[in-house]
Amino acid sequence: xxxxxxxxxxxxxxxxxxxxxxxxxxxxxxxxxxxxxxxxxxxxxxxxxxxxxxxxxxxxxxxxxxxxxxxxxxxxxxxxxxxxxxxxxxxxxxxxxxxxxxxxxxxxxxxxxxxxxxxxxxxxxxxxxxxxxxxxxxxxxxxxxxxxxxxxxxxxxxxxxxxxxxxxxxxxxxxxxxxxxxxxxxxxxxxxxxxxxxxxxxxxxxxxxxxxxxxxxxxxxxxxxxxxxxxxxxxxxxxxxxxxxxxxxxxxxxxxxxxxxxxxxxxxxxxxxxxxxxxxxxxxxxxxxxxxxxxxxxxxxxxxxxxxxxxx
Numbered sequence: 001x002x003x004x005x006x007x008x009x010x011x012x013x014x015x016x017x018x019x020x021x022x023x024x025x026x027x028x029x030x031x032x033x034x035x036x037x038x039x040x041x042x043x044x045x046x047x048x049x050x051x052x053x054x055x056x057x058x059x060x061x062x063x064x065x066x067x068x069x070x071x072x073x074x075x076x077x078x079x080x081x082x083x084x085x086x087x088x089x090x091x092x093x094x095x096x097x098x099x100x101x102x103x104x105x106x107x108x109x110x111x112x113x114x115x116x117x118x119x120x121x122x123x124x125x126x127x128x129x130x131x132x133x134x135x136x137x138x139x140x141x142x143x144x145x146x147x148x149x150x151x152x153x154x155x156x157x158x159x160x161x162x163x164x165x166x167x168x169x170x171x172x173x174x175x176x177x178x179x180x181x182x183x184x185x186x187x188x189x190x191x192x193x194x195x196x197x198x199x200x201x202x203x204x205x206x207x208x209x210x211x212x213x214x215x216x217x218x219x220x221x222x223x224x225x226x227x228x229x230x231x232x233x234x235x236x237x238x239x240x241x242x243x244x245x246x247x248x249x250x251x252x253x254x255x256x257x258x259x260x261x262x263x264x265x266x267x268x269x270x271x272x273x274x275x276x277x278x279x280x281x282x283x284x285x286x287x288x289x290x291x292x293x294x295x296x297x298x299x300x301x302x303x304x305x306x307x308x309x310x311x312x
Contacts, residue, residue, distance in 0.1 A: 110162060128215050137211075168199065170183060211230040
């Protein structure tokens with residue numbers, strides 16, 4: 001006579017139901033974590049039903065429960081996993097884990113900015129102090145300031161969405177000056193990771209107006225047909241393209257010049273007393289002038305990291 005061991009039926013039914021749920025979730029696009037959260041209490045129900053059926057159908061006067069220990073251990077492990085998933089879901093940890101596993105970086109377009117330059121505007125100031133963003137500056141003959149570019153963000157529920165220019169830049173007109181201050185984009189931080197957005201912006205600046213750039217990080221400048229003085233302060237690295245710019249003097253102070261051996265560089269430092277040549281060469285990297293043409297306009301670079309000039 002076959003002996004009914006409690007737990008065998010429960011394990012079989014549990015695995016059967018779990019397999020069916022997971023199979024249906026593939027076709028019906030159910031959330032797997034939801035399936036496990038709903039399914040695991042059924043294990044206890046099935047095990048309880050099995051015990052009641054055994055007690056009711058047993059012909060013994062005092063039925064003795066004979067358990068299948070291995071089956072119960074397997075059911076217990078699966079049930080414990082279900083309880084763990086419910087716990088993670090209720091504390092929000094499961095959501096963070098899912099977000100971390102599925103997140104990806106996407107590139108989106110910056111809302112374009114166009115600011116007309118009135119007759120009274122003599123100066124433009126761009127401020128990006130303390131922000132890690134590459135910046136491209138191009139000279140233009142148009143009578144307005146334009147900004148376009150892209151930004152990268154994490155494709156999740158916390159992704160940064162920029163709908164209009166004021167979401168990432170502050171434009172303020174004071175007297176004869178227009179201030180353009182790049183805003184720091186929102187950041188999201190959790191116990192597992194952090195995410196933030198980065199921008200890659202290009203400014204089109206009228207060459208007839210004075211320009212001051214403060215605190216830029218990686219900066220590329222192409223003044224083209226420059227008609228007024230420009231200055232760049234506290235840039236971490238700077239690439240200056242003078243290919244289409246004539247009659248300009250580049251004045252450099254406290255900045256390392258990467259191509260200082262170019263004959264167009266004139267050092268401002270003079271050898272004093274018996275100072276060594278190495279000392280003079282070191283100083284010439286931080287205070288010098290680059291001369292091109294009649295030098296009707298000036299580009300001043302102060303307290304920046306490195307400078308590379310292109311003039312092909």
